[in-house]
Amino acid sequence: xxxxxxxxxxxELGIIQIMERSFGVNDRTVVGFGxxxxxxxxxxxxxxxxxxxxxxxSTDLPPGMTMRQAASKAVVANVSDLAAKGVSPTAGLVAxxxxxxxxxxxxxxxxxxxxxxxxxxxFPLIGGxxxxxxxxxxxxxxxxxxxxxxxxxxxGAKVDDVxxxxxxxxxxxxxxxxxxxxxxxxxxxxKSLYDALYHPRAQLELGLRLAASRVVTSSIDSSxxxxxxxxxxxxxxxxxxxxxxxxxxxxxxxxxxxxxxxSKDLALYGGEEYELVLTIPPEKFSRxxxxxxxxxxxxxxxxxxxxxxxxxxxxxxxxxxxxxxEHFRS
Amino acid sequence: xxxxxxxxxxxELGIIQIMERSFGVNDRTVVGFGxxxxxxxxxxxxxxxxxxxxxxxSTDLPPGMTMRQAASKAVVANVSDLAAKGVSPTAGLVAxxxxxxxxxxxxxxxxxxxxxxxxxxxFPLIGGxxxxxxxxxxxxxxxxxxxxxxxxxxxGAKVDDVxxxxxxxxxxxxxxxxxxxxxxxxxxxxKSLYDALYHPRAQLELGLRLAASRVVTSSIDSSxxxxxxxxxxxxxxxxxxxxxxxxxxxxxxxxxxxxxxxSKDLALYGGEEYELVLTIPPEKFSRxxxxxxxxxxxxxxxxxxxxxxxxxxxxxxxxxxxxxxEHFRS
Numbered sequence: 001x002x003x004x005x006x007x008x009x010x011x012e013l014g015i016i017q018i019m020e021r022s023f024g025v026n027d028r029t030v031v032g033f034g035x036x037x038x039x040x041x042x043x044x045x046x047x048x049x050x051x052x053x054x055x056x057x058s059t060d061l062p063p064g065m066t067m068r069q070a071a072s073k074a075v076v077a078n079v080s081d082l083a084a085k086g087v088s089p090t091a092g093l094v095a096x097x098x099x100x101x102x103x104x105x106x107x108x109x110x111x112x113x114x115x116x117x118x119x120x121x122x123f124p125l126i127g128g129x130x131x132x133x134x135x136x137x138x139x140x141x142x143x144x145x146x147x148x149x150x151x152x153x154x155x156g157a158k159v160d161d162v163x164x165x166x167x168x169x170x171x172x173x174x175x176x177x178x179x180x181x182x183x184x185x186x187x188x189x190x191k192s193l194y195d196a197l198y199h200p201r202a203q204l205e206l207g208l209r210l211a212a213s214r215v216v217t218s219s220i221d222s223s224x225x226x227x228x229x230x231x232x233x234x235x236x237x238x239x240x241x242x243x244x245x246x247x248x249x250x251x252x253x254x255x256x257x258x259x260x261x262x263s264k265d266l267a268l269y270g271g272e273e274y275e276l277v278l279t280i281p282p283e284k285f286s287r288x289x290x291x292x293x294x295x296x297x298x299x300x301x302x303x304x305x306x307x308x309x310x311x312x313x314x315x316x317x318x319x320x321x322x323x324x325x326e327h328f329r330s
Numbered sequence: 331x332x333x334x335x336x337x338x339x340x341x342e343l344g345i346i347q348i349m350e351r352s353f354g355v356n357d358r359t360v361v362g363f364g365x366x367x368x369x370x371x372x373x374x375x376x377x378x379x380x381x382x383x384x385x386x387x388s389t390d391l392p393p394g395m396t397m398r399q400a401a402s403k404a405v406v407a408n409v410s411d412l413a414a415k416g417v418s419p420t421a422g423l424v425a426x427x428x429x430x431x432x433x434x435x436x437x438x439x440x441x442x443x444x445x446x447x448x449x450x451x452x453f454p455l456i457g458g459x460x461x462x463x464x465x466x467x468x469x470x471x472x473x474x475x476x477x478x479x480x481x482x483x484x485x486g487a488k489v490d491d492v493x494x495x496x497x498x499x500x501x502x503x504x505x506x507x508x509x510x511x512x513x514x515x516x517x518x519x520x521k522s523l524y525d526a527l528y529h530p531r532a533q534l535e536l537g538l539r540l541a542a543s544r545v546v547t548s549s550i551d552s553s554x555x556x557x558x559x560x561x562x563x564x565x566x567x568x569x570x571x572x573x574x575x576x577x578x579x580x581x582x583x584x585x586x587x588x589x590x591x592x593s594k595d596l597a598l599y600g601g602e603e604y605e606l607v608l609t610i611p612p613e614k615f616s617r618x619x620x621x622x623x624x625x626x627x628x629x630x631x632x633x634x635x636x637x638x639x640x641x642x643x644x645x646x647x648x649x650x651x652x653x654x655x656e657h658f659r660s
Binding site: 005008010012015016018019021022023024025026028029031032033037038039040041043044046048050051052053054056058059060073090091093094095096097098100102103104106107108111112114115123124125126127128130132133134135137139141143145264276 | 337340342346351352354356358359373376378390398424428444445456458464465516627
């Protein structure tokens with residue numbers, strides 16, 4: 001009785017697979033499902049890059065997040081995927097689903113959050129749609145123009161490439177756990193955890209600088225969790241990834257120690273953390289490092305000795321689980 | 331205490347105005363808020379046309395509509411706006427918010443509905459996003475390329491222009507009333523009412539043919555109701571519209587007679603009916619009529635003798651109310 005299976009068992013990937021199989025392909029399509037953005041050929045020979053990501057209150061809104069922060073995060077999630085591809089947004093649209101219980105001030109705060117976020121990434125929001133909904137819904141669609149050959153995809157990693165990341169990991173997960181599991185009021189959280197959870201930023205400038213350096217062979221953002229992103233890069237290029245070490249924020253390490261958690265778990269299996277995960281040929285890493293003005297950390301390398309993602313832990317090599325921030329599986 | 335006003339009193343337009351004021355403008359923007367689509371300049375000199383429209387289960391799903399029909403309608407609502415501008419979609423994205431109660435078969439039916447609708451308008455769905463939500467949400471974003479001068483806007487009507495429509499009106503409203511107010515099972519509805527309500531189609535081919543005739547001065551679709559659309563055309567061009575008569579479907583007239591309703595009210599104040607409402611210089615109407623292969627009815631004219639929309643009824647001229655299908659006001 002396949003038809004009666006609840007979507008809870010399907011998972012987000014299962015649903016996307018159903019969509020992908022049903023939609024088929026088209027000869028104008030340059031990038032379809034399976035990467036962070038989609039793209040079609042333009043008559044001019046360049047490509048139109050398209051992205052949509054929907055923020056839903058019941059699943060994406062941590063306790064204590066304001067309407068303004070929610071709206072900003074909805075923009076960030078979209079911009080982050082463009083950042084990972086090295087593409088700057090040209091314009092955006094926003095479709096809103098608003099519960100009746102919202103006030104005029106809530107709507108103004110949503111508008112302010114959308115506006116400030118879009119301005120900070122230097123693109124205009126030029127249209128949209130408004131609806132009533134039982135669940136706060138902020139669906140953003142971004143449009144950009146790029147050259148096909150400069151678009152960095154999830155696939156493209158080569159054996160011996162360096163695996164590198166921007167920023168540090170674990171703060172978002174620590175922030176979320178401190179609210180959800182330990183009931184710590186948002187005002188009592190360390191500022192870096194608060195900012196990571198309630199006011200994340202996309203690494204657009206870094207993504208554009210790294211793309212301009214033309215040494216990145218594959219890239220993804222870490223929004224579904226670092227472990228998940230590494231698995232995606234590994235699968236897309238049909239190669240293995242061996243991780244040495246991960247930059248974990250001091251706040252996440254402190255939080256882990258305090259609550260007897262593994263800081264590596266916070267860093268690997270979190271999510272909603274908008275850093276970039278990239279592969280770079282070893283001889284070109286220094287060029288990428290300069291392009292990123294030093295905000296780039298080597299965490300491992302690409303190998304053909306195995307598939308999947310593994311990590312050196314106390315001298316042993318252990319598998320990194322393919323788990324992350326996926327909806328519909330709880 | 332403006333901040334505590336519920337959005338129920340704001341209305342959809344009030345919310346869009348808050349967004350528009352907050353977002354500001356940008357010199358790349360060719361068409362912003364206030365028309366059926368948005369557009370930005372491309373480096374090539376042409377324009378990128380962008381559209382998003384969100385389908386929400388709790389407000390847009392008539393009783394008895396299947397998941398496949400809902401998905402198709404979500405596509406139709408977006409395509410219809412492009413049709414009114416004379417633009418053919420190049421590609422689309424879909425962001426889904428799915429309640430946990432849906433089954434795998436429901437998801438497959440949504441995929442089938444999206445896929446079939448997109449194929450029927452000859453564009454690919456090339457990406458998207460999937461989320462859990464408390465309210466079924468299908469947010470479509472369309473992308474197209476056009477020449478700026480060939481884009482037909484809401485404004486542009488001239489004094490003495492003919493006001494014309496494609497198709498006939500009233501069936502959707504009659505269908506909805508027959509389900510909502512009279513509890514008539516969907517299988518007992520006349521086929522034309524059933525199709526109008528559950529399987530609407532966008533007039534893309536007609537819109538493209540009319541645009542290619544290059545005689546249309548302004549245009550909008552009738553998705554928010556014919557009266558509403560006429561008021562939008564009137565306001566956008568700061569002129570009045572005088573209506574003689576409206577083509578009302580036989581099924582809507584029969585339904586009105588049977589239930590002692592005014593068929594004109596069904597035709598004027600319905601909504602979710604995806605016909606085109608256009609203005610055309612009188613000397614060029616015959617050319618438009620040929621382009622539309624006869625599916626074009628003259629319903630009135632543009633005048634500078636008054637503002638707003640009026641209608642000849644039994645020799646008198648009466649105002650057409652500015653009311654239609656607007657969310658958040660019930």
